[in-house]
């Protein structure tokens with residue numbers, strides 16, 4: 352996979368406060384990368400540095416192969432941004448905002464009009480396109496900002512809490528568009544507080560605490576990493592000798608509630624494999640098998656609970 356974002360030793364200091372402290376990571380082409388952290392952890396500051404809104408104090412940020420310091424215009428042509436606070440002109444209509452942005456990106460008028468209609472249609476705003484943005488609800492405004500960010504068909508999209516404070520319908524509309532875009536090859540850098548959203552959407556997440564990156568991995572891997580003892584719940588279609596389960600490879604302990612067996616395992620993969628072999632050898636079919644993983648919420652809390660100011 353090709354590197355789309357390369358961040359090396361990014362640092363930002365405001366007075367005596369080191370908001371972002373030597374952060375390094377890479378995002379590959381086609382990834383949805385989630386950037387998580389408590390309030391004030393440095394997510395927006397990092398996003399602003401990566402998108403060339405504020406200068407880096409130290410470090411290097413290469414976006415789509417262009418150094419954000421020396422080639423900001425080339426980099427910006429390739430990405431779109433949904434910032435933390437709205438960047439739409441409220442005294443203009445949605446349509447006027449989009450046309451203005453089209454001119455800034457140098458899009459031919461016909462192309463800008465076609466693309467704007469498509470995006471407003473997808474985001475449920477076409478009927479309101481001539482209304483001034485000041486009359487828009489929060490959810491409508493956020494959908495418009497997404498349309499503006501996508502106007503020039505960027506290969507990379509940065510979003511800073513795009514669904515914060517939105518209702519289920521607006522949230523779903525935005526998330527489903529992000530999924531579609533990603534399937535068509537758009538790389539996505541997403542800051543969010545919503546763990547469930549990150550868990551379902553992101554290939555990898557980075558967790559930032561007090562300006563430092565404390566973990567970076569696939570959500571499922573982060574969950575297993577904090578949970579050294581794994582829990583598996585299994586049920587078979589017939590009675591089986593429970594004592595035999597305790598002897599299986601990878602299994603640490605066995606207990607029973609109703610028709611389900613609760614297994615604790617040091618090695619989840621080995622235990623699941625032995626359970627399957629055990630079923631086959633004893634002529635018992637597995638009816639249900641669930642791995643009881645911690646949630647991404649638990650991972651987040653575990654990794655960020657210290658040092659909160």
Ligand SMILES: Nc1ncnc2c1ncn2[C@@H]1O[C@H](COP(=O)(O)OP(=O)(O)OP(=O)(O)O)[C@@H](O)[C@H]1O
Pocket residue numbers: 365368370388389390391392393394395396397
């Ligand atoms: N322009 C600024 N001037 C001074 N301090 C700033 C500025 N911008 C951010 N900070 C400080 O930098 C730290 C990180 O802020 P940042 O906005 O990046 O956090 P965040 O992770 O985006 O938080 P939230 O989840 O609340 O959006 C905070 O301590 C904040 O007060």
Ligand SMILES: [Mg+2]
Pocket residue numbers: 394395396435511
């Ligand atoms: Mg922020």
